[in-house]
Amino acid sequence: MFHRVIVIGGSVAGLLAARALRDHAEHVTVLERDRYPGGPDARRGVPQGRHVHIFVTGGQRALETLLPGSAEALAAAGAVRLELPRDLLSCARNGWERRYPDDRHHLLSCTRPLLEQVVRRQVLAACPALEVREDCAATGLIGDGTAVTGVRTAAGDLTADLVVDASGRGSRSPQWLAELGLAVPREERIDAGLAYATRLFRLPAGTAPDHGVYVQHTPASPRGGALLPVEGGHHLVTLIGVGGDRPTTDAADFLPFARSLRDPYLARLLADAEPLTPVHGSRSTVNIRRRYEETPAPGFLAAGDALCAYNPVYGHGVSIAALGAAALRQALDAGAPSGARLQGALAGTADRAWLLASGADLPYDPQAPAPGRRERLGSWYAQRFLDRAAHDPALGAAYRDVFCLTAPLERLAAPRLALRTLLLPRRAGGEAPPLEVGTPG
Ligand SMILES: Cc1cc2nc3c(=O)[nH]c(=O)nc-3n(C[C@H](O)[C@H](O)[C@H](O)COP(=O)(O)OP(=O)(O)OC[C@H]3O[C@@H](n4cnc5c(N)ncnc54)[C@H](O)[C@@H]3O)c2cc1C
Structure with missing residues (x-):
């Protein structure tokens, strides 16, 4: 049992880590630099809050174990459930993916401030003794060359027997x-x-689809975009560009950029749409992994984006924050008070999302070392798998299990799936978006 735990950062990872620690510490204090808004509004400390945020099945399940009733609370607050692949029209590298019912995976789609507000309320309800200090920035750690023993703030030093850094991708730990x-x-x-x-x-009214749209960027066509229904009957639209082909935040450029995607469907939906906000930009997309588990510091853990931040285009950061907190609680419940084991549990949940994101982004990174024979073979297989997954229900189901973080990456190499991938011919996806829902057969 810890006497006092201090969590730096009161966003999703920090609040969920605090929830995980509830039964294993006498006092848990969360330090949050911001003052929380009264409603589901964007705030300074979470600049990514204005952008599309999807929440995948693995994350939803982890959240439900930490905070039973959270899925219901999110639905009641207006989060939209998109069944995959029925409710997401997705244009992959080789064309439009087939669309059919398959009840196993739903994306939750809502604005990020709403997601965070629901999580915050649920955590505070589940942990009445939790102390949250708003307007309180950590400015350093205290301790010595053997251990971390607390946190420095403008209001003075706070001692703790465990400090959890959940201050996001800009962490200064x-x-x-x-x-x-x-x-x-x-x-x-x-x-x-x-x-x-x-x-x-x-x-x-009448033109708003109840499905989402995702036009993936590819090495040959570095522009992409997504349109997702969110609470309030509104739609969040994110345009994506790589390298020198980035979208600007100039409102006059938004529609022309959308029209320049390799398929016109998304831009057509926007033709008579009324913009409700300015255009917000983000370049916080670098995959960053800090290997704290290799050199754990006594008295210190890192969680969420402070531990591992992913290119957001793969939609995994919040889900991994939830999975990490669930793993932390499991390790604590199993009686693993050693910091190294707890940090190992948190780092283990980051592996899948890290391999997916860093593997997919390697070809775009000019600084990355040239891939070896093994990596080249892996990318060739993954691409062949994905090309077939666009229309093959068996491969599509396995890919969704991995993407939604409910199955390990190895699932993609299961013998039956490998045979389908290697022996069946490559086929193009659809040429036009599948406006009607089909059948898996
Ligand atoms: C453009 C964009 C789109 C994204 N889309 C998705 C998506 O679709 N799906 C998804 O799952 N993830 C998405 N993500 C990733 C997701 O936003 C992060 O993974 C998630 O917010 C991580 O949570 P966190 O609590 O670790 O960090 P953050 O949410 O970044 O929160 C850090 C918190 O720490 C506070 N803080 C910082 N420094 C201090 C300090 N010194 N003292 C006290 N408090 C401090 C901040 O105010 C903030 O509240 C996206 C990210 C970006 C950039």
């Missing part, structure tokens, strides 16, 4: 640990150079 003479984690970075431009729209 590596510097703070170095200042104490503790080991700095090895850091890996893969940068696809991807940028987002996002705007909220109201689509005219």
Whole structure:
């Protein structure tokens, strides 16, 4: 049992880590630099909050184990459930994917501030003793060359027997640990150079689809975009560009960029749409993994984006924050108070999403080392798998299990699926978006 735990950062990873620690610490205090808004509104400390956020099945299940009733609370607040592949029209590298019912996976789609507000309310209801200090920024760690023993804030030093850094991808813990003479984690970075431009729209009644649309960017066509229904009957639209082909935040450029995607469907939906916000940009898309599990510092853990941040185009950060907190609680319940084991549990949940995101982004990163024979073979297989998954229900189901974080990556290489991938011919996807729902057969 810990006496006092301090969590730096009161967004999803910090609040869920606090929830996981509830039964294993006498006092848990969350320090949040921002003051929370009264409603589901964007805030300074979470600039990504204005952009599309999807929440996949694995994350939803983990959240439900930590906070029973959260799926219902999200639905009641207006989050939209999109069944895959029925409710998401997706244009893959080789054309439009087939669309049919398959009740196993749903994406939850809502604005990020709504998601965070629901999580915050649920955590505070589940942990009445939790102390949350708003307007309170951590400015450093305290301790010495052997352990972290607390947190420095403008209002004074706070001691703790465990500090959890959940301050997001901009975390300063590596510097703070170095200042104490503790080991700095090895850091890996893969940068696809991807940028987002996002705007909220109201689509005219009668033209607003109840499905989402996703036009993937590809090496040959580095522009992509997504349109997703969110609460309030509105649609969030994110345009994506890689390298020199990035979308700007100039409102006049938004529709022309949407029209330049390799399929006109998304732009057509926007033809008479009413923009409700300015265009917001983000370039926080570098995959960053800090290997704290290799050199764990006594008294210190990192969670959420502070531990591993992914290119958001794969939609996994929030789900991994939930899966990480669930793994942390499981390790605590199993009696694993050693920091190294707890950090290992958190890092283990990051593996799948890291391999997916960093593997997919490697070809776009000019700084990445040239892939070896094994990596080239892996990419060739993955691409062949994905091309078939667009229309083959068996491969599609396996891919959705992996993408929705309910199955390990190895599922894609199961013998039956490998045979289908290698022996059946490659086929193009559809030429036009499948406006009617089909059947899997
Ligand atoms: C453009 C974009 C789109 C995204 N889309 C998706 C998506 O579709 N699906 C998905 O799952 N994920 C998505 N993500 C990723 C997701 O936003 C993050 O993975 C998730 O927010 C991580 O949560 P976190 O709590 O670790 O960090 P954050 O949510 O970034 O929160 C960090 C918190 O720490 C606070 N803080 C920072 N420094 C201090 C300090 N010194 N003292 C006290 N408090 C501090 C901040 O104010 C903030 O509240 C997207 C990210 C981006 C950039």
